[in-house]
Amino acid sequence: MNVQLYVWQRLTASVMAPLVLVHIAVIFYATHQGLTAADILSRTRGSIAWASYYGIFVAAASIHASIGVRNILNEWSPLTNRRADLPAVLFGLALAALGFRAVAALVLP
Amino acid sequence: MSDTLSELSVSLWRGTEQGRYETYSVPQRASQTVLDVVTFVQRHIDPTLSYRFACRVGVCGSCAMTVNGKPRWTCRTHVSKVAGGGRLEIGPLQNLPVIKDLTTDMEIFFEKWQAAKGAFAPTKTRHDPIAQIRPDTPARVAADAGIECINCGVCYAGCDTVRWNSDYLGPAALTRAWTLVNDERDGGNTARLQAISASGGCHACHSHQSCQELCPQALNPTASIAGLKRRTAVAYLKGEITS
Numbered sequence: 001m002n003v004q005l006y007v008w009q010r011l012t013a014s015v016m017a018p019l020v021l022v023h024i025a026v027i028f029y030a031t032h033q034g035l036t037a038a039d040i041l042s043r044t045r046g047s048i049a050w051a052s053y054y055g056i057f058v059a060a061a062s063i064h065a066s067i068g069v070r071n072i073l074n075e076w077s078p079l080t081n082r083r084a085d086l087p088a089v090l091f092g093l094a095l096a097a098l099g100f101r102a103v104a105a106l107v108l109p
Numbered sequence: 110m111s112d113t114l115s116e117l118s119v120s121l122w123r124g125t126e127q128g129r130y131e132t133y134s135v136p137q138r139a140s141q142t143v144l145d146v147v148t149f150v151q152r153h154i155d156p157t158l159s160y161r162f163a164c165r166v167g168v169c170g171s172c173a174m175t176v177n178g179k180p181r182w183t184c185r186t187h188v189s190k191v192a193g194g195g196r197l198e199i200g201p202l203q204n205l206p207v208i209k210d211l212t213t214d215m216e217i218f219f220e221k222w223q224a225a226k227g228a229f230a231p232t233k234t235r236h237d238p239i240a241q242i243r244p245d246t247p248a249r250v251a252a253d254a255g256i257e258c259i260n261c262g263v264c265y266a267g268c269d270t271v272r273w274n275s276d277y278l279g280p281a282a283l284t285r286a287w288t289l290v291n292d293e294r295d296g297g298n299t300a301r302l303q304a305i306s307a308s309g310g311c312h313a314c315h316s317h318q319s320c321q322e323l324c325p326q327a328l329n330p331t332a333s334i335a336g337l338k339r340r341t342a343v344a345y346l347k348g349e350i351t352s
Contacts, residue, residue: 001313003306003345004352006338075273081308 005067012064019057044106051107058099066092117192119146121158122200126207130198143176143183143191147199147211160211167325170259173266174211175200180266182325202266218262218279225282226304229289230297240294252291255284255333257326264320264330276309280320280330283311287333290340302341303350311337 001009030040044050070088073079079087117137120130133150144162151158162172167185174183177191177198188197205213233240242249264280271277286305289295305311311334320330344350 002308002310002352003312003341003350006312007342007345010342075270 001067001071005070009064009067012060012067015056015060016064019053019060022053023057041106046109047107051103054103054106055100058096058103062092062096062099065095115195117146117188118196119150120196120198121147121150121211122207123158123210124207125209128207128210130200137188137195141188143174143181143186143188143197143199144172146188146197147174147183158211159209168259170261173202173261173263175202175266180263180323182261182263185325202262204266204268204271205262213262215262218260218265218281221278222260222282222285224304225278225286225310226297226301227282227285227289228297229292230295230300232294232296242293246293248291248293251333251336252288255288255328255330258284258328259326261325263323263325267319267323269317269319270313270315274309274313277313278305278310280314280334283314283337284328284330284333286311287337290337299344299349302337302344305337306341306345306350306352311341314338 029035066088069091070084073084073087074081077084115137117135118132119135120132122128123131133154135146135149135154138145144165147158147160148162151160160172160174162184163169165172165184167182170182172183173180175181176183176186177193177196180202181191183199191197199211201207201211201213205215205218208214244250244253258281260281262281264284265271268277268280271279283305286301289301290298314331314334316331316335318331321328321332324330341350345352
């Protein structure tokens with residue numbers, strides 16, 4: 001890992017830390033209130049706030065995880081720095097695609 | 110007067126990268142160090158045994174070996190503290206090529222020390238007045254915390270990241286860099302921060318703290334490396350260094 005990747009990983013981690021806490025709080029709230037899927041979707045669909053919240057979450061997680069995967073590949077597989085780039089980027093893109101798809105299902109009317 | 114207590118069963122690595130442990134019986138004595146044991150084998154049992162030492166008093170850093178699985182400075186390691194059940198297994202330092210028996214090739218260790226820009230870059234000449242350095246400034250305190258490294262290689266041999274990533278500069282080289290980063294007389298910090306920010310530099314450290322646990326000088330390389338991570342990140346964000 002070089003300093004650029006280090007800064008990106010720490011930056012995305014600092015973005016995710018409060019988002020994770022809010023996400024967990026929302027899970028507790030939803031389960032304690034006994035909200036159904038329909039109840040939740042009725043609150044999130046069309047909401048720019050929830051779209052932004054989980055959109056930022058997905059973007060940060062995709063960048064953060066792909067840098068981590070690149071590091072793991074470097075240390076635990078025969079892939080050296082350059083050769084680990086492609087699988088790490090593909091992993092990040094796959095995470096982003098899955099995440100944004102889920103966000104779309106949550107907020108699009 | 111004989112102060113022999115009993116016999117130690119000592120297994121020593123014999124060979125190069127390929128080799129085996131051979132077992133010797135060595136008289137156990139009071140206040141005996143691991144280096145004493147190795148020296149006994151070489152002088153009384155097998156003179157072909159190769160190992161490295163110089164000062165015998167914990168200053169030169171040349172006698173480090175793997176003792177019962179852990180890297181240690183053998184001249185200051187008492188047998189009574191490490192020989193559980195009267196058994197010792199002594200091998201060469203890990204993460205370094207073995208030359209023969211207990212002797213490793215330290216070249217890569219010192220090459221990385223140089224790659225981390227571990228050489229002092231003076232800003233004055235011998236004709237200038239001697240710099241007045243206050244010992245209580247935060248920078249000097251940080252530099253002093255890592256200055257007593259004896260380059261024994263114990264931290265390098267015990268580092269998981271070195272084992273996984275052969276490009277990693279290692280705790281000793283980075284600790285040296287940290288002392289110079291905090292040395293107000295040094296003028297090579299931009300090049301130094303650039304060198305340790307590349308792949309294999311300080312950001313590869315996982316903060317396992319094996320170096321801190323094993324350092325015979327009780328230094329804390331993990332803290333030094335954490336300092337370098339902060340310093341390089343700030344320098345990168347300010348545009349003083351590139352990725």
